[in-house]
Amino acid sequence: MVFVYGALLAAAPGDESFLDAGWTSSAAERLHPYGAAVAESWATFVQDTAHVTAWIRAVAHWPLMALTLLWLAHRRQGVYVRGAIALLLSSSAGLAVFASLQSFPVREVSLVRDYLALPGVHASWYLLMALAVVATAAKVRARVAVMVLALSAVAGAVLTAEHHLLGALLAVGAPLLAWYAAGHLQDRDRVRRRSAVDASHAAEPEADVVPFRHRGGAVEPRADADLVPLRQAG
Known part of the structure; x- marks a missing residue:
C-alpha cells in the first residue's frame, strides 16, 4: 500500500x-x-x-536450569552435586563482587534484583549447566552444541555489559573457578571417606586361626571297645 x-x-x-x-x-x-x-x-x-x-x-533460564538439574540427578549424582555446589559458589562470589562495587548503604532487595538483572549472571548459569552436560552426555554432537550455545551467551553478555571487566568476571571467571572448586571439594570428601573406611578395616581385630592337623593312617579300634555285629539287611 x-x-x-x-x-x-x-x-x-x-x-x-x-x-x-x-x-x-x-x-x-x-x-x-x-x-x-x-x-x-x-x-x-x-x-x-x-x-x-x-x-x-x-524467565527462560529458570526452567532450563531446573530441567538440567533434574536430568543430572537422574543420570549422574556426582555431577549433579558438583553443579549445584558450583551454582551456589558462583552466585555467592558474584553477588559479593557486585556488592563491593556499589555505594553504601545498599538495600538488600534492590541489590539482589540489580544483580540478577545483569546479563553476566545468566551467562554464568548457562556456562555451568553446559559444563555439567558436557561431563554427563555421551554424544559428541550434544556436547559441542551445548558448549557453543553457552559460549555464545557468554560472549553476548560480555560484549553488551556496561563494564566489560565485571561482565567477564561474572560470566566466565566466577563460574569456572566455582566449577573447579566444587570438584576439588568432592575429591577431598571422597579421599576422606576412603581413609575412614580403611581405618575402620584396620581397627577390626583379626580372628584366631586354628590350624587343621591331618591324621595319617587309618583309625585303629580301641582294645576295650565291644564289637557289635552288624545285622544283615534284606
Missing part, C-alpha cells in the same frame, strides 16, 4: 501529466488510511514481539 501510494504521488509532479491530478489526489486520499493502518499494525507487531522476546529471555 505504501509503494502504491508513493507511485500515485510521483505520477503527478505538476499540473500536466498523463494522469489527472484530481483523480490522483483523490485516490491517494482514499489509500492513505489503509497505509496508516498497515504501518500502525506493523509497529504494534514489532513492539509485541520485542516484549515477548524480552520476557522469554528474563
